[in-house]
Amino acid sequence: MNLFRFMLRNHDQVLELTLEHLRLVGFSTLLAMLIGIPLGIGIAHWPRFNKPVLASANIIQTIPSLALFGFLLPVPWLGARADRLAILALTLYALLPIIRNTYTGLRGVDAAVVEAGRGMGLTESQLLFQVELPLAVSVILSGVRVAIVISVGLATIAAAIGAGGLGEFIFRGLAMVDDRVILAGAIPAALLALLADFGVGWLERRLQPR
Amino acid sequence: MQATAATPVIEFRDVSYRVAGTQVLSGFNLQVHSGETLVLLGRSGSGKTTSLKLVNRLLTPTCGDILVRGMSNKDADLIRLRRGIGYVIQDVGLFPHFTIERNIGLVPKIEGWPEDRIRARVQELMQMVGLAPETATRYPRQLSGGQRQRVGVARALAADPEILLMDEPFGALDPLTRDELQREFLLLQRRLHKTVVFVTHDLHEALRLGSRIALMEAGRLVTVLSPGEFLRSADPLAAAYVRAFGKGLESAANRGTS
Numbered sequence: 001m002n003l004f005r006f007m008l009r010n011h012d013q014v015l016e017l018t019l020e021h022l023r024l025v026g027f028s029t030l031l032a033m034l035i036g037i038p039l040g041i042g043i044a045h046w047p048r049f050n051k052p053v054l055a056s057a058n059i060i061q062t063i064p065s066l067a068l069f070g071f072l073l074p075v076p077w078l079g080a081r082a083d084r085l086a087i088l089a090l091t092l093y094a095l096l097p098i099i100r101n102t103y104t105g106l107r108g109v110d111a112a113v114v115e116a117g118r119g120m121g122l123t124e125s126q127l128l129f130q131v132e133l134p135l136a137v138s139v140i141l142s143g144v145r146v147a148i149v150i151s152v153g154l155a156t157i158a159a160a161i162g163a164g165g166l167g168e169f170i171f172r173g174l175a176m177v178d179d180r181v182i183l184a185g186a187i188p189a190a191l192l193a194l195l196a197d198f199g200v201g202w203l204e205r206r207l208q209p210r
Numbered sequence: 211m212q213a214t215a216a217t218p219v220i221e222f223r224d225v226s227y228r229v230a231g232t233q234v235l236s237g238f239n240l241q242v243h244s245g246e247t248l249v250l251l252g253r254s255g256s257g258k259t260t261s262l263k264l265v266n267r268l269l270t271p272t273c274g275d276i277l278v279r280g281m282s283n284k285d286a287d288l289i290r291l292r293r294g295i296g297y298v299i300q301d302v303g304l305f306p307h308f309t310i311e312r313n314i315g316l317v318p319k320i321e322g323w324p325e326d327r328i329r330a331r332v333q334e335l336m337q338m339v340g341l342a343p344e345t346a347t348r349y350p351r352q353l354s355g356g357q358r359q360r361v362g363v364a365r366a367l368a369a370d371p372e373i374l375l376m377d378e379p380f381g382a383l384d385p386l387t388r389d390e391l392q393r394e395f396l397l398l399q400r401r402l403h404k405t406v407v408f409v410t411h412d413l414h415e416a417l418r419l420g421s422r423i424a425l426m427e428a429g430r431l432v433t434v435l436s437p438g439e440f441l442r443s444a445d446p447l448a449a450a451y452v453r454a455f456g457k458g459l460e461s462a463a464n465r466g467t468s
Contacts, residue, residue, distance in 0.1 A: 116303025119266055119375075120317055120365070121292030134307050 003187075006180045014169075018188050021165035024083065024158060025151045025192070028090030032147055036095045037140065040102020041128065050103065057096040065089065065154050069161045086155065086163035093154055094147035101143025105136030138208045145200040152193040156185065166192075217280045219244050219373060219405040220265055225274030227260055227429075234260045235429045238274070244372075245403040249410060249420035251451070256426040258409040262375050265407065266295045278373070293317055296366030296404070300378040302358050304350040310336075310361055311346040317369045335364040340394060356387035363395075367402075374406045380415065392418055413455045417441070425451070 007014050043050040063071075068089050072078055078085045109132050117127050133140075159167025169185025218241035227235040235257040242248045250258040263269040264276050267283055276283050283291055304313050312319075314335055315328045323331070336343065339360040350358055359379060366374060380388045392415060399406065399419075410416055416423045417437040425432040425440075425448055433445050440448055 110301075110303070110306075112299060112301035112303040113305060114303075115268065116297065116299055116301075116362075117305070119263075119268055119292060119295075119297035119299075121289050121294075122316075122320065123289055126320060131305055 003180045003183050007184050010184065014184060014188060017164065017166050017168055017185070018192070020083075021152070021155055021167075021189065021192065024086055024090060024155045024163065024165050025148060025196075028087045028151055028155075029094055029144065029148050031087065031091040032094035032098050033144060035091070036098030036143075036147075037102050039095075040099045040140070041106065041133075043099070044103050044106035054096075054100060054103070057099050060092045061096050065093070065157050066160060068092070069158065073161065082158070082161050082163040085161065086158035086165075090151050090154055090158070094151055097143040097146040097150070098140070099143075101146075102136070102140050105139030105143075106132055108139060109135045138204045141200055141204040141207065145197060145204065148196040148200060149193050152189055152196060156189055218242055218277070219279060220407065221277040222261070222264075223275045223277065225261075225264060225271045225276060227257075227264065227269060228272045233429055235264075235271075238429075238431055240424055240431060240434065242405060242407055244405050246421040247399060247406040247408055247419055249408045249416040249423045250426055251410060251413065251416045251420075251423050252426035253411055255428075257429040258411075258426055259377055261426075262377050262407060262409055265373075265375055266292050266297060293321065293369060294371050294373065296368075296371040296374040298359075298362045298366045298374070298376045298379045300381045302350075302362040304358055304361055304365070306350050309347050309349060310341070310353070313350065313361055314364045314368055316365065321369060331368065332364075335367055338367070338398065339364045354387075355383055356391060359383060359391060363398075367404075372405055374404045376406060376408045378409055378411070381410070381412070388415075395419060413451050 039053060043053050060068075069085065072085050072089060075085075078088060113131065113135070114127065117131050122131070155163075155165050156167035156170055159165055159171050166185040166189045170182050170189075173179065173181030173183070173185065220240075220242040222238050222240040225235060225238040226233070238257070238261065240248075240261075250261060252258050260269060264271055265278065265283070267288055270284075278286065278291065278295075305316070308316070311329075311332050315332045318328045318331055332346070333343070336346065341357060341360050341364065345353065345357065350361070353361065362379065366376075380391050383391065396419065408416075408419060410419075417440065420437055422434055422436055423440050424434045425445070427447055432447050433443070435443055435445075435448065441452055443449060443452075
């Protein structure tokens with residue numbers, strides 16, 4: 001009840017930090033999709049690039065997030081603004097699930113369907129946009145879903161470098177040894193993750209080829 | 211180059227195909243004439259499907275040349291070449307996310323036909339291959355195997371290609387449906403006079419549908435015979451096929467004891 005009262009009293013700030021959080025996650029996911037989906041398409045068509053690309057994305061994932069934020073801090077243009085830096089770092093983390101699922105989704109399209117399309121005289125781009133991507137879309141989206149859920153959690157750490165978001169409450173609460181303040185950040189973050197998971201999951205089922 | 215009546219519609223000239231160190235096809239020479247159904251008969255791995263895919267350049271020969279209407283298909287525009295050749299495969303390869311209507315009308319659509327002309331053509335084709343009009347708005351997975359294969363044939367015929375390549379199109383069907391589709395194929399072919407290359411390993415199908423039968427073994431063309439000649443042929447492989455086929459029925463009837 002205490003917590004509820006705390007959040008109500010600070011509702012402006014809860015809302016503001018939630019929006020900041022959404023902005024970090026939204027921009028980074030969008031960027032990761034813009035980079036990751038074409039990369040996934042690329043390695044599905046030229047399999048010899050598949051190992052190096054997936055390995056790089058994998059290595060990025062193994063870097064502890066706090067360390068990655070730290071590494072990027074001295075980079076000139078990036079380090080100038082904490083939110084820029086946070087968005088880049090989150091984008092890097094979101095790449096792996098998106099690239100991997102785009103690749104898996106496209107590889108999973110029935111070879112007979114692709115061959116029939118090619119044999120009928122579809123151009124490679126017609127084949128990609130009318131056949132392969134629509135058939136892979138639900139697998140690709142499930143990668144996006146994983147990326148968003150990871151990002152919502154990771155974005156709380158971005159507060160450590162002053163990028164804002166719900167992590168502010170968490171770090172403040174930790175410093176104040178006040179559970180209410182920690183939860184005021186953690187609970188909306190968890191809700192965001194659940195909501196995104198549910199939303200994209202719904203979209204995924206809607207777009208599932210019959 | 212203008213093709214004349216005497217020019218074969220498809221001609222293989224000394225074609226070889228090798229992939230990953232395996233010689234799939236060697237010294238292959240064959241002519242397919244306008245309006246005939248040429249059956250490529252052979253066991254799996256004999257190079258039938260490879261030969262077919264060389265025609266619409268899903269594969270490129272290691273050496274030799276394939277002429278389509280008198281012109282090497284290497285020089286043809288790849289997309290134009292393929293759109294002028296209907297292609298039917300055993301797995302059908304219907305687009306699962308398209309309705310039957312859209313599947314059949316795809317090539318006309320990407321060729322930029324007006325909507326009403328596509329619709330009329332799709333209706334005509336569905337009737338031609340014996341599909342009920344109400345299947346138009348269904349999806350492939352809602353259809354039986356026989357119906358799907360009919361859609362595959364209709365789709366291949368959509369832009370009225372002169373040439374039809376069929377890779378064991380009826381191979382995965384139950385015997386009764388296969389018989390039905392073979393009969394309809396003959397009726398259709400009597401009307402349309404397409405130049406058809408038909409791949410099968412089934413002698414019965416080859417004899418029934420083919421104007422000529424090209425017998426293949428281990429990447430080589432053994433002989434080309436009419437169905438009548440095939441049955442009387444002294445060629446050891448052709449004779450072996452005929453024997454196996456005849457014995458197949460007999461021994462099945464005698465439960466394999468003969």
